[in-house]
Amino acid sequence: MKKQLILEDGTVFTGKGFGSDKDVIGEVVFTTGMTGYQEILSDPSYCGQIVTFTYPLVGNYGINRDDFETIRPAVKALVVKEAADFPSNFRSEMSLDEYLKMKQIPAICGIDTRKLTRIIRQYGTLKGAIVSVEEKAEEVVHRLQAAVLPTDQVDQVSTKSAYPNPGRGYRVVLMDFGMKHGILRELNNRDCDVIVVPHDTTAEEILQLNPDGIMLSNGPGDPKDVPHAIETVRKLIGQVPIFGICLGHQLFALASGANTFKLKFGHRGSNHPVKDLATGKTALTSQNHSYAVDEETIANTELKVTHIALNDGTIEGLAHKTYPAFTVQYHPEASPGPEDDNHLFDRFINMMKEHAGKELQHA
Numbered sequence: 001m002k003k004q005l006i007l008e009d010g011t012v013f014t015g016k017g018f019g020s021d022k023d024v025i026g027e028v029v030f031t032t033g034m035t036g037y038q039e040i041l042s043d044p045s046y047c048g049q050i051v052t053f054t055y056p057l058v059g060n061y062g063i064n065r066d067d068f069e070t071i072r073p074a075v076k077a078l079v080v081k082e083a084a085d086f087p088s089n090f091r092s093e094m095s096l097d098e099y100l101k102m103k104q105i106p107a108i109c110g111i112d113t114r115k116l117t118r119i120i121r122q123y124g125t126l127k128g129a130i131v132s133v134e135e136k137a138e139e140v141v142h143r144l145q146a147a148v149l150p151t152d153q154v155d156q157v158s159t160k161s162a163y164p165n166p167g168r169g170y171r172v173v174l175m176d177f178g179m180k181h182g183i184l185r186e187l188n189n190r191d192c193d194v195i196v197v198p199h200d201t202t203a204e205e206i207l208q209l210n211p212d213g214i215m216l217s218n219g220p221g222d223p224k225d226v227p228h229a230i231e232t233v234r235k236l237i238g239q240v241p242i243f244g245i246c247l248g249h250q251l252f253a254l255a256s257g258a259n260t261f262k263l264k265f266g267h268r269g270s271n272h273p274v275k276d277l278a279t280g281k282t283a284l285t286s287q288n289h290s291y292a293v294d295e296e297t298i299a300n301t302e303l304k305v306t307h308i309a310l311n312d313g314t315i316e317g318l319a320h321k322t323y324p325a326f327t328v329q330y331h332p333e334a335s336p337g338p339e340d341d342n343h344l345f346d347r348f349i350n351m352m353k354e355h356a357g358k359e360l361q362h363a
Ligand SMILES: NC(=O)CC[C@H](N)C(=O)O
Pocket: 045, 217, 218, 219, 220, 221, 222, 223, 245, 246, 247, 248, 288, 289, 290, 291, 292
């Protein structure tokens, strides 16, 4: 069925719909990863976004049961150049089209994704809609310009109640702002005794769980849309070791008195070079973010910059000057992408070991 992708600046693309048939409005972003579409479409940080894949072929290895980052995908829609009709891979259980239909996520193929990406690069992230070809473009543009996109994405994707993920090592309270399962997987691999808690859990409730460390997850939207979480993180800094990823990193920065701002079109892909300022080494990293911490506001805080993006010089990592707390803007849990910085999870374990003054048998 023919569909159109319409941008708020009036650009109209026509293509073929697949996945769910419903009409949607969202923020159009692009990702440059050459593989990993299953992890990307199931990463809750994409909640509300229409994701364009710059890699021209998507769906060729199907959908498998191992690579989900959540069981309830929150992405709004997908835009691709070519969608493979016949996936081929020993792990494949269904096609991308079947999966998108099952999860009611619309997609459009046959789009000139290079042109679309250039528009986003030039003008910044835009609102867009995927609608039937029957719809009049001017009316849709009008609707798009008037549309106010939701700001409650964290609440949409965070767990509604706390749940344990037992282990015999250090106890970690994992604040779920839209957590990728990759984070849980890394903590499990290190035997952590994890308790996942909703985004609005208070600092007092968290400390009552007697954690050895606190993990702040990734998550969708503007970090300033979850002021209660900033307040919670502020109260937790200095109490126990903290490790934050992506949205968790931004919340840690805001809680420490720094500021965040929206990047023009964000960083999304699996090969973003990041320099560790302590070692001088560069790692290739998996990224997915629209916001970044403002470097000019770091001087007023107790934080130091530990990592920077080599593409645009923005902050990619922070550490507290006195307390055991550090965060990264990128994804050391990868999924998808390189695992160069997976050792950061070991650093968190070591921090908990030092702080707790005890070595746990399995940690
Ligand atoms: N992956 C994330 O946690 C993204 C953080 C935040 N939503 C951003 O877009 O910058």
